[in-house]
Amino acid sequence: MSSLKRITDLSDKISKNSKILTDYLSSKGLEAAAFDVDGLDEFPISPADEEPYKARLNIIAATKELHDISLGPKESLRYLAWDSVNQLSLQAVYEFKVAEAVPLSGSISYQDLADKVNVPMLNLRRLIRHAMTNHIFHEPEKGFVAHTRTSRLLLEDLPLTNWVGFMTEDLWLPIANVVKAMKKWPGSGESNETSVNLAYGTSANWFDFIQQNKAFANRYNLAMQAHGGGEGFALTHTVDGYPWAELGEATVVDMGGNQGYVSMAIAEKFPKLKFVVQDTAGMRTPSTIGKVPEHLADRVFLTTHDFFTPQTVDAQVYFFRWIFHGFSEKYCVKILQALTPALKKGARIVINDGTLPEPGTAGYVEEKSMRTMDLFMQVTVNAREREIDDWAELFKQADERYRFLKAWKPEKSRMWFIEAEWTG
Incomplete structure (x- = not known):
């Protein structure tokens, strides 16, 4: 009977949180996201709107579980095994530039669309009709294709379109x-x-x-x-999530900081800090280096340095954002060891990176996102995301003189701060 109760509990949870969500939107005169071609492509709720924001996440988790329970373990496993076909239809839409060939208003016949993208009609039609099961295009009348809000994004959102191409x-x-x-x-x-x-x-x-x-x-x-630009990865979490003001007039070395946009954002809010942004020459081009705004030019400096080589800059803080998850333990240890020639007692190592939650401790959306990211790091560079204990062990392997302090996640952020001190 517990399985029957679970269905009821999930249904009640969905109903309760749906009311919270719709009541909030109604009170603000807002619409929800929709697949209509002119609808919203994102829910107009920010993490600052705490109750409706959590309600939305609860709905996502509960509907997923209810969906899987309703299928049953056997069907769920079968569906999971052939989910790669979703990639196939999406790849075809991307590769053949179908979104560009469909008029933004009105519709186009499958045959005319096939002629425009130079793909045999029957092959194209079955791929598009499969994509429609994922709300990509719709068929307003038999034999004709029109945009949904999802397919329109492939036409208008260049970074997102390239994300689709990169993945598929x-x-x-x-x-x-x-x-x-x-x-x-x-x-x-x-x-x-x-x-x-x-x-x-x-x-x-x-x-x-x-x-x-x-x-x-x-x-x-x-x-x-x-x-x-995805939920939880906004730069504001980096700017506001660490007590930068407590550093006073410190110098921060931004390791692997590319063109310095992170340091510039922090420097804008904390005028006492100075930043030395380091990256390899290959990450700097004549068209981009030296683009520090004039009012920050005396506090943000773009320099060349490979973080696998010995550090020479004396600073109070060495900052790494989105660096360590791109390397295996062997190379992360080398990065930390390369810092030691410059470190003075009390120097801080501040890392802003992903951290895996303990199983079952995070919401469904966050846990799914981080564990998916963990696998992608294996795909591309044989690296991984880490748990809190893994971060502590990393410092210990690098040098016993590192003292792991703590790790924390700013509210609504998907990225954590990890902090250690050099005891000298």
Whole structure:
């Protein structure tokens, strides 16, 4: 009978949270996200709207569980095994630029659409009709295709479109080769012994490989913009989530800080801090280096440094944002060891990165997102996301003089802060 009660409990939870959500939207005169071509593509609720924000997450988790219970374990497993076909229809829509060929208003016949994208009509029609099961396009009348809000995004949102291309074109083959790579290179932490190397027949590591093709590199960069704009990854969490003001007039070395946009954002809010932004020459181009705004030019400096080589800048804080999850333990230890020549007693290492929650301690959306990210790091670079204990162990492996302090997640953020001190 407990299984019957679970269905009722989930239904009640969905009903209760749906009311919270709709009452909030109604009180603000807002509409919900919708698949209508002119509808909203995101829910107009920010993490600051705590009650409706949590209600929305509760609905997502409860509807997923109720869906799976209603299917049953056997059907759920069967459906899961063939979910890759979702990638197939989405890849076809992306590759053949179907969104560009469908008029934004009105509709187009399958035959006319097939002629425009140069794909046989019957093959195109079955792919699009499958995509429609995921709310990508719709068929307003038999034989005609029209946009939904989802397909319209493929037409108008360039970073998101490149995210789709990156996942369905560039990573599809590597994902299919992960298990083969695990068998070929058991336990490898090398970034050129991955499924990417098997899939594309290359000996280059991931970042060198994508730079070999300008179109690929551009797609990756735009895709990362889409990822960075996802829920919980906003730069405001980095600016507001750490007690920067308590550092006083400290110097912060932003390791692997690219063009310094993170340091600039922090410097805008905390005028006593100075930032030395370090990255390799390959991450700096003549068209981008030196773009620090004039009013920050005396506090934010773009410099060249490889964080695998000994550090020379004396600072109070060494800051790493979204760096360590891109490397295996072996190389993360090397990064921390390369800092030690410059460290003075009391210097802080501040890491802003992903951290895996203990199973069952986070909401469904957060846990699914972080565990998916964990697998993608294996696909591309043989790296991984870490739990809190893993972070503590990493500092210990690097040098016993590091003292792990704490790890915390700012409210509504998907990224954590991890902090350690050099005891000298």
